[in-house]
Amino acid sequence: MSPDKSRKRGGQRMDRPPAHSRFKAYFVHHLRSLVASLGLLYRHPLSNLMTILVIGIALALPTGLYLALDNARSISSNWDGAAQISLFTKLTVSNKQAQQLADKIRLYPEIDQVSMLTREQSRQEFRDLAGYGDALDALEKNPLPAVLIITPSAAHAHPDAAQRLIEKLRKLPQADIVQLDLEWVKRLFAIMDIAQRSILVVASLLAIAVLLVVGNTIRLDIQNRRDEIIITKQIGGTDAFIRRPFLYNGLWYGLFGGLIALLLVGISVAWLRGSVESLSLLYQSGYTLRSLDLRSIGVLLLLSTTLGLAGSWLSVGRHLKQMEPQ
Amino acid sequence: MIQFHNVFKRYPGGHEALADVSLRLGIGQMAFLTGHSGAGKSTLLKLVSLIERPTRGQVLLDGVNIGNLRRRRIPYMRRKVGVIFQDHRLLYDRTVFDNVALPLIIAGYRHQEIGKRVRASLDKVGLLNKERVYPITLSGGEQQRIGIARAVVNKPPLLLADEPTGNLDPELSREIMGLFESFNQVGVSVLIATHDLERIADMPYGVFNLKDSRLLSNTVPALEENDHVA
Numbered sequence: 001m002s003p004d005k006s007r008k009r010g011g012q013r014m015d016r017p018p019a020h021s022r023f024k025a026y027f028v029h030h031l032r033s034l035v036a037s038l039g040l041l042y043r044h045p046l047s048n049l050m051t052i053l054v055i056g057i058a059l060a061l062p063t064g065l066y067l068a069l070d071n072a073r074s075i076s077s078n079w080d081g082a083a084q085i086s087l088f089t090k091l092t093v094s095n096k097q098a099q100q101l102a103d104k105i106r107l108y109p110e111i112d113q114v115s116m117l118t119r120e121q122s123r124q125e126f127r128d129l130a131g132y133g134d135a136l137d138a139l140e141k142n143p144l145p146a147v148l149i150i151t152p153s154a155a156h157a158h159p160d161a162a163q164r165l166i167e168k169l170r171k172l173p174q175a176d177i178v179q180l181d182l183e184w185v186k187r188l189f190a191i192m193d194i195a196q197r198s199i200l201v202v203a204s205l206l207a208i209a210v211l212l213v214v215g216n217t218i219r220l221d222i223q224n225r226r227d228e229i230i231i232t233k234q235i236g237g238t239d240a241f242i243r244r245p246f247l248y249n250g251l252w253y254g255l256f257g258g259l260i261a262l263l264l265v266g267i268s269v270a271w272l273r274g275s276v277e278s279l280s281l282l283y284q285s286g287y288t289l290r291s292l293d294l295r296s297i298g299v300l301l302l303l304s305t306t307l308g309l310a311g312s313w314l315s316v317g318r319h320l321k322q323m324e325p326q
Numbered sequence: 327m328i329q330f331h332n333v334f335k336r337y338p339g340g341h342e343a344l345a346d347v348s349l350r351l352g353i354g355q356m357a358f359l360t361g362h363s364g365a366g367k368s369t370l371l372k373l374v375s376l377i378e379r380p381t382r383g384q385v386l387l388d389g390v391n392i393g394n395l396r397r398r399r400i401p402y403m404r405r406k407v408g409v410i411f412q413d414h415r416l417l418y419d420r421t422v423f424d425n426v427a428l429p430l431i432i433a434g435y436r437h438q439e440i441g442k443r444v445r446a447s448l449d450k451v452g453l454l455n456k457e458r459v460y461p462i463t464l465s466g467g468e469q470q471r472i473g474i475a476r477a478v479v480n481k482p483p484l485l486l487a488d489e490p491t492g493n494l495d496p497e498l499s500r501e502i503m504g505l506f507e508s509f510n511q512v513g514v515s516v517l518i519a520t521h522d523l524e525r526i527a528d529m530p531y532g533v534f535n536l537k538d539s540r541l542l543s544n545t546v547p548a549l550e551e552n553d554h555v556a
């Protein structure tokens with residue numbers, strides 16, 4: 001069965017290259033089809049550019065939203081002063097006792113500072129604020145308690161931590177009502193939670209869109225190279241061999257799409273940065289817009305590449321099977 | 327090399343293209359496959375090259391029953407068979423070199439080895455000077471020879487050709503037949519389907535003659551050798 005004698009030495013079957021060189025050839029082949037698939041992208045620049053742009057835009061949207069949320073978080077974490085707690089003492093507590101209580105609370109590790117309104121100051125403030133002056137004057141006794149205004153340290157400004165602090169303060173015998181002054185801090189965090197979930201939903205939908213876009217592009221690729229696929233199968237190409245260039249194509253689509261997304265987000269941040277800085281100057285906060293950090297960039301590129309690969313995998317799995325030599 | 331045991335092939339449409347065909351082509355033998363149009367010649371070759379599967383009966387290739395071969399094994403089995411098509415089936419966006427190199431790339435040969443073998447193969451069909459051109463610029467006969475170079479480049483033990491000289495003038499088809507003979511002389515089994523009864527009449531090879539899906543006559547000498555069922 002052998003055309004020439006020398007082949008008999010290699011093995012009783014067909015002469016194959018020896019194992020080590022086969023492995024080397026395997027890697028060289030991988031590398032080559034990786035580069036070759038890049039060449040293919042380059043050969044049809046327009047349609048591929050379209051695909052890559054669509055992927056880039058689809059990925060830029062959730063990335064931009066994520067970045068906006070990240071900025072909102074970092075701004076709100078600067079607002080530790082916003083989470084103030086008001087402690088209304090019982091009416092039986094005198095100004096002096098209230099002062100002692102304030103001194104005691106000031107020593108708690110969770111506390112940044114404590115200021116106090118005496119009963120008289122409370123009355124004054126209430127009068128100024130609400131315009132109940134006449135009614136208050138008509139009363140013989142001061143109906144308002146002393147008030148401690150407590151600012152938690154930054155580490156305890158988050159709604160959950162503040163809530164625990166409130167529970168602790170409520171147990172004090174002198175305390176009547178303890179409340180978080182600015183409920184809206186809590187609401188803000190709740191809103192950000194909703195925003196985060198929404199971004200996740202948007203991101204998932206757009207990830208599916210990317211899968212479909214890549215899948216469809218690869219499907220067209222496969223159809224355009226139908227002859228080549230069939231001939232390769234006929235002369236003994238394995239499914240893996242035929243699949244490989246298409247998978248690499250998908251990988252490139254994903255990677256380049258991710259880079260485009262980064263570019264779009266980067267441009268947007270640069271464009272917004274000026275306005276944000278002048279706004280924050282008005283608030284004397286010196287806040288500068290945060291851009292994506294290295295980790296987020298890595299995650300985005302990894303995700304986009306994976307999506308590209310997965311999209312082509314789905315397409316290849318379905319369409320290559322249908323092409324058999326005839 | 328090839329064995330058919332009571333093979334039937336019925337296409338999905340219901341047409342019976344082969345009925346109760348039994349034959350054997352020994353290792354290193356060369357033979358022709360003849361018959362009227364529609365007799366089932368191409369069908370028989372498609373069974374051997376694993377494009378179609380028999381409806382009934384056994385087809386053995388190199389001792390392996392390929393009727394129930396697992397899908398994953400098919401590519402490796404196909405590498406044992408060099409197929410030459412009448413319509414060449416070359417890749418027209420690749421050079422002659424790349425076309426001929428394809429079976430070697432698929433099998434995972436090293437770069438230098440590929441260059442050596444492709445050139446040897448092109449040399450054998452007399453087209454070494456064409457390695458850098460695209461097949462579209464070649465004549466029909468030259469394209470056919472590129473197809474042959476591709477079929478033999480990884481030295482398969484069996485060559486199949488379906489009407490390889492169908493479109494060629496007598497001069498060229500004699501040349502092509504000469505090529506097949508030269509491969510056969512170094513031990514390759516060769517099976518050629520053809521209409522060209524005149525040409526094969528004075529050649530010293532056996533003939534399988536099909537008529538209406540059945541094997542009408544068989545002049546291929548039975549070889550005494552251990553080409554038995556696995």
Ligand SMILES: Nc1ncnc2c1ncn2[C@@H]1O[C@H](COP(=O)(O)OP(=O)(O)OP(=O)(O)O)[C@@H](O)[C@H]1O
Nearest residue numbers: 337338339341343362363364365366367368369370
């Ligand atoms: N894929 C197919 N589906 C259905 N019927 C087919 C198929 N391929 C071939 N046939 C039928 O099987 C019969 C044998 O076809 P085959 O191609 O084997 O003949 P052939 O001997 O090669 O003829 P020719 O000399 O014209 O090439 C024909 O009647 C043909 O119509």
Ligand SMILES: [Mg+2]
Nearest residue numbers: 367368369488
């Ligand atoms: Mg035919």
